[in-house]
Amino acid sequence: xxxxxxxxQLETYLIIGAVLxxxxxxxxxxxxxxxxxLISAELMxxxxxxxxxxxxxxxxxxxxxxxxxxxxxxxxxxxxxxxVLSIIIAVYRNFKTIETEDLTDxxx
Amino acid sequence: MTPSLxxxxxxxxxxxxxxxxxxxxxxxxxxxxxQVIRAVAGLGLSLIGVAxxxxxxxxxxxxxxxVLIYVGAVCVTIVFAVMLADTDEKNVRVKTSALQGALALxxxxxxxxxxxxxxxxxxxxxxxxPGAKGGVNExxxxxxxxxxxxxxxxxxxxxxxxVGSLALARAGRSKS
Numbered sequence: 189x190x191x192x193x194x195x196x197q198l199e200t201y202l203i204i205g206a207v208l209x210x211x212x213x214x215x216x217x218x219x220x221x222x223x224x225x226l227i228s229a230e231l232m233x234x235x236x237x238x239x240x241x242x243x244x245x246x247x248x249x250x251x252x253x254x255x256x257x258x259x260x261x262x263x264x265x266x267x268x269x270x271x272v273l274s275i276i277i278a279v280y281r282n283f284k285t286i287e288t289e290d291l292t293d294x295x296x
Numbered sequence: 297m298t299p300s301l302x303x304x305x306x307x308x309x310x311x312x313x314x315x316x317x318x319x320x321x322x323x324x325x326x327x328x329x330x331q332v333i334r335a336v337a338g339l340g341l342s343l344i345g346v347a348x349x350x351x352x353x354x355x356x357x358x359x360x361x362x363v364l365i366y367v368g369a370v371c372v373t374i375v376f377a378v379m380l381a382d383t384d385e386k387n388v389r390v391k392t393s394a395l396q397g398a399l400a401l402x403x404x405x406x407x408x409x410x411x412x413x414x415x416x417x418x419x420x421x422x423x424x425x426p427g428a429k430g431g432v433n434e435x436x437x438x439x440x441x442x443x444x445x446x447x448x449x450x451x452x453x454x455x456x457x458x459v460g461s462l463a464l465a466r467a468g469r470s471k472s
Contacts, residue, residue, distance in 0.1 A: 191309070194309065203411075206408050207320055207412075210404040211326070214327050215327030223378060223381070242353060246424065247420055252435055259435075263365075264453070267454050273373055274460070274461035278467065
């Protein structure tokens, strides 16, 4: 496996997508505030989109489907970010913190 | 066969490696650092790297959209939220931190290993048809014919997200 011709192999992109998804999972578990978790979610979405684009290029009979799917993922991610950030701002206004550990009003 | 570094093929392979490095390093920064603003910068770096990979996958349009939407809109919006809220990560979970870190590392490393092994061991079948093109023309036609309903639904979702985020961020603010 040659380093300089890796750009033409499906497996390269799949592994990079898996690495991005794993990093996102790690951040999702480790981060202790909401913005960090949102960033990790974006990383996971990027890994999933990369898989779609790789299969679109190397395995799909029609090279449009994966691109359209990736564009839809981008639109959903943008909507998600807008909603999450306004929720974060509302939470910050009420609790003066965005640490996940501190929001324990409904804890029994 | 190995292309030498002096040829165009070798240089493009080198650039590909740079994009891969940017993607992985940006992701590691985004997940590992304690300060949120650095995490946003790492996310931006990682997404620029992913845009470069999209270019190598033969779709410059999606690469451009990636830079515009993710780096240009999502990251900037997150920076706004970082400025509006107090985002210092305090060391509130010192007791469970080491165990949780080890478990998270094991889980994510296991997931990466499993997915990579799956990708490497499966004999992927190449079903691409040689004549088919995936340029901007084809994407536009597909968006307005076969994926028409999804396209319109996405715009409704975006409208609902805009209205919802405005209503959420507006509630509780005084009318001065």
